Amino acid sequence: MIDLQKDVHTRINILTNEEVLVSPHRTQRPWEGKLEKKEEKKEITFDEDCYLCPTNIRANGKINPNYKDVFVFTNDFSALTLNSYTKTYKKGVLLKAQTETGICKVICYSPNHSLTFSSMTLDNIEQVIKCWIYEFKELSQLPNINNIQIFENKGKMMGCSNPHPHGQIWAQQTIPSIIKKKTKRFKKHAEYNNETLLEAYINQEIELKERIIYENPDFVVLVPFWAVWPFETMLIPKKGSKNITTLNNDQISSFAKAIKTINNIYDKLFNTNFPYSMGIHQAPVNEKNKGWHWHMIFNPPLLRSATIKKFMVGYEMFGMPQRDITPEKAAKMLQKLL
Numbered sequence: 001m002i003d004l005q006k007d008v009h010t011r012i013n014i015l016t017n018e019e020v021l022v023s024p025h026r027t028q029r030p031w032e033g034k035l036e037k038k039e040e041k042k043e044i045t046f047d048e049d050c051y052l053c054p055t056n057i058r059a060n061g062k063i064n065p066n067y068k069d070v071f072v073f074t075n076d077f078s079a080l081t082l083n084s085y086t087k088t089y090k091k092g093v094l095l096k097a098q099t100e101t102g103i104c105k106v107i108c109y110s111p112n113h114s115l116t117f118s119s120m121t122l123d124n125i126e127q128v129i130k131c132w133i134y135e136f137k138e139l140s141q142l143p144n145i146n147n148i149q150i151f152e153n154k155g156k157m158m159g160c161s162n163p164h165p166h167g168q169i170w171a172q173q174t175i176p177s178i179i180k181k182k183t184k185r186f187k188k189h190a191e192y193n194n195e196t197l198l199e200a201y202i203n204q205e206i207e208l209k210e211r212i213i214y215e216n217p218d219f220v221v222l223v224p225f226w227a228v229w230p231f232e233t234m235l236i237p238k239k240g241s242k243n244i245t246t247l248n249n250d251q252i253s254s255f256a257k258a259i260k261t262i263n264n265i266y267d268k269l270f271n272t273n274f275p276y277s278m279g280i281h282q283a284p285v286n287e288k289n290k291g292w293h294w295h296m297i298f299n300p301p302l303l304r305s306a307t308i309k310k311f312m313v314g315y316e317m318f319g320m321p322q323r324d325i326t327p328e329k330a331a332k333m334l335q336k337l338l
Contacts, residue, residue: 005329053164103142117165118260129252146286152166152168187290241294
């Protein structure tokens with residue numbers, strides 16, 4: 001039997017069928033790599049130089065309204081644009097391309113420049129969730145939109161250019177490769193079982209109690225068995241559904257509590273404004289998508305402290321993901337901060 005805390009081993013991501021290499025002994029190695037600057041949080045409610053604060057002018061010359069809660073606008077520098085045509089490129093049998101259509105939106109969580117999920121009120125977070133739901137419904141009605149990705153990049157370490165609390169939604173025609181992989185795995189499990197793949201998984205995790213960070217009547221927050229990032233977590237509804245539009249008011253409240261809780265824990269871990277990339281994976285729209293179970297993922301880059309990050313380079317780029325600290329050890333460190 002493998003000793004997961006001592007033996008070098010690989011683990012399988014049940015949602016994508018991809019592998020991660022776990023090397024527990026490497027946590028003892030000395031660090032002589034790059035040290036990042038600790039990101040300090042600005043405690044100001046309004047920044048006259050911020051293009052997301054109320055009444056300020058954005059880069060394209062538009063003026064933000066004097067918004068009081070959540071504010072949504074189409075990204076001024078969208079990676080996707082809506083179009084009604086399709087063009088293709090083909091050279092021989094190997095070189096192919098096709099036009100892509102879509103829309104990118106920015107969601108300002110609050111007019112208060114200094115807030116994050118950990119410092120926002122539960123009511124404020126619930127307003128953000130309701131905005132996600134509304135936008136998902138609206139965007140899914142647009143022609144040629146097949147996938148909707150809600151995400152947030154928080155902190156300079158994750159490439160975020162503006163500290164104002166905000167996230168994004170990209171809606172597009174093409175279904176991304178990760179969503180395709182998960183759709184296939186969810187469908188395969190559903191064909192032979194009366195529960196979703198993630199329902200089966202979290203029931204086992206609840207029984208083991210090794211990687212659970214937080215639990216309420218509707219949601220579980222855990223470090224997944226196959227986690228790649230050092231302090232990666234998943235926020236999973238206990239009852240599977242295709243997307244967030246099925247949430248009722250009680251479930252929205254539970255969702256908000258789970259989001260705030262894990263963010264509070266993150267900020268306590270290294271006593272810093274914890275950076276991460278967050279994304280909500282949901283079923284492609286306008287398809288049956290049997291067995292889909294939506295979920296939220298937090299991928300933070302910090303490894304040993306507020307100034308040491310995990311780099312996905314070398315072997316990770318050319319082989320497979322690799323981690324030193326085990327998911328179980330990471331879970332214990334986070335559990336202590338609940």
